Amino acid sequence: xxxxxxxxxxxxxxxxxxxxxxxxxxxxxxxxxxxxxxxxxxxxxxxxxxxxxxxxxxxxxxxxxxxxxxxxxxxxxxxxxxxxxxxxxxxxxxxxxxxxxxxxxxxxxxxxxxxxxxxxxxxxxxxxxxxxxxxxxxxxxxxxxxxxxxxxxxxxxxxxxxxxxxxxxxxxxxxxxxx
Numbered sequence: 795x796x797x798x799x800x801x802x803x804x805x806x807x808x809x810x811x812x813x814x815x816x817x818x819x820x821x822x823x824x825x826x827x828x829x830x831x832x833x834x835x836x837x838x839x840x841x842x843x844x845x846x847x848x849x850x851x852x853x854x855x856x857x858x859x860x861x862x863x864x865x866x867x868x869x870x871x872x873x874x875x876x877x878x879x880x881x882x883x884x885x886x887x888x889x890x891x892x893x894x895x896x897x898x899x900x901x902x903x904x905x906x907x908x909x910x911x912x913x914x915x916x917x918x919x920x921x922x923x924x925x926x927x928x929x930x931x932x933x934x935x936x937x938x939x940x941x942x943x944x945x946x947x948x949x950x951x952x953x954x955x956x957x958x959x960x961x962x963x964x965x966x967x968x969x970x971x972x973x
Contacts, residue, residue: 798830816842825853838863855946862942864949865956866911866935871964873928877915895967902966906934913963930968932960 801808801817807828808817812835818826819840827848834844839861847859878887895913898904906913911934918929935952936959943949 812842814842816845818847822847822856822859824856825850855944855949857942857944857949860949862937862940863935864943864952865937865954866933867956867960868931868933869957869960869964871930871932871961873915873930873964873968875928875968877928877968879915879917882917898967899963904963904966905938906932906936906963907938908940911935913967930964932963934960934963936960936963 798809798811801810803817804823806818806823806826808831809828810816810831812831812833814831814835814837816829816831818829827850829848830846831842832844832846834842836843841859878891880888883891895915899913912931914931914933916929916931917927934956936956937952941952943952
């Protein structure tokens with residue numbers, strides 16, 4: 795890992811593991827103590843993706859930092875049973891599987907939101923799981939309505955709802971297409 799550059803100004807410390815220059819805009823500085831910027835080198839609304847912000851304990855929640863992205867994350871779930879993949883199936887079988895998933899998601903009213911969110915069914919072989927087992931990855935904030943929490947309490951609730959929503963998707967979809 796790269797040794798971070800460190801900048802301090804007005805009691806705010808920036809530890810930057812990336813190559814981009816970053817200092818938080820003034821409207822996000824109230825109560826801010828430190829920002830750690832990882833080497834992702836991409837931004838969203840001028841905020842570095844892969845950054846961690848630490849505010850003073852008594853700081854007021856600022857919904858501008860995350861807006862409606864609160865709770866966004868990726869969860870992995872091991873699944874059992876067979877499903878088609880690009881390397882094990884013909885294109886027609888894979889297309890049928892995708893349509894079955896789409897229909898199941900539609901029937902269950904599943905929406906994972908907008909942007910770069912995804913559901914990925916895959917097989918993998920790793921030192922942790924040598925059986926070439928299946929997994930489903932769900933990347934979402936489970937917030938298709940774009941709710942923007944206004945308080946720490948509401949943000950924590952959104953985080954729990956998003957995690958629970960990813961769990962529900964990962965357990966509902968595979969059960970809909972298994973024999």
